[in-house]
Amino acid sequence: MAALTNLCSRDETARAYGAADRLWDLQEVNGVPFPANATLSFLAAETITIQGPCNRITASNTVPYPWFSVTLVSSTKRSCPDLQHEKSLTNALERTTVIEILDNVMILSNTENLNMVFIAAD
Numbered sequence: 001m002a003a004l005t006n007l008c009s010r011d012e013t014a015r016a017y018g019a020a021d022r023l024w025d026l027q028e029v030n031g032v033p034f035p036a037n038a039t040l041s042f043l044a045a046e047t048i049t050i051q052g053p054c055n056r057i058t059a060s061n062t063v064p065y066p067w068f069s070v071t072l073v074s075s076t077k078r079s080c081p082d083l084q085h086e087k088s089l090t091n092a093l094e095r096t097t098v099i100e101i102l103d104n105v106m107i108l109s110n111t112e113n114l115n116m117v118f119i120a121a122d
Contacts, residue, residue: 024039029114058073
């Protein structure tokens with residue numbers, strides 16, 4: 001019975017497929033450079049930390065790789081001049097359905113031509 005429990009609790013999210021233990025810098029959205037600093041990190045199974053231009057956001061992703069589905073859980077409430085970019089970031093993340101990781105590049109996308117490119121920070 002223990003072997004069955006281990007199979008059921010195995011991490012099948014993007015974290016287990018190359019996203020873990022890295023800081024991912026957002027480079028561009030739909031071919032246009034993202035005009036503010038934003039990063040993603042996959043600190044634990046099913047948990048994503050997003051550092052937007054203004055706020056730190058915690059989200060969950062419970063679907064298996066290569067699928068991606070973000071549910072925003074909590075956020076700080078700071079205001080800053082880049083708040084509009086942060087809102088566009090969170091809106092895009094909530095529309096993302098697929099994640100691809102190849103070495104130091106991560107692409108989040110959907111079937112509606114959304115394409116977000118992240119590079120792993122050294």
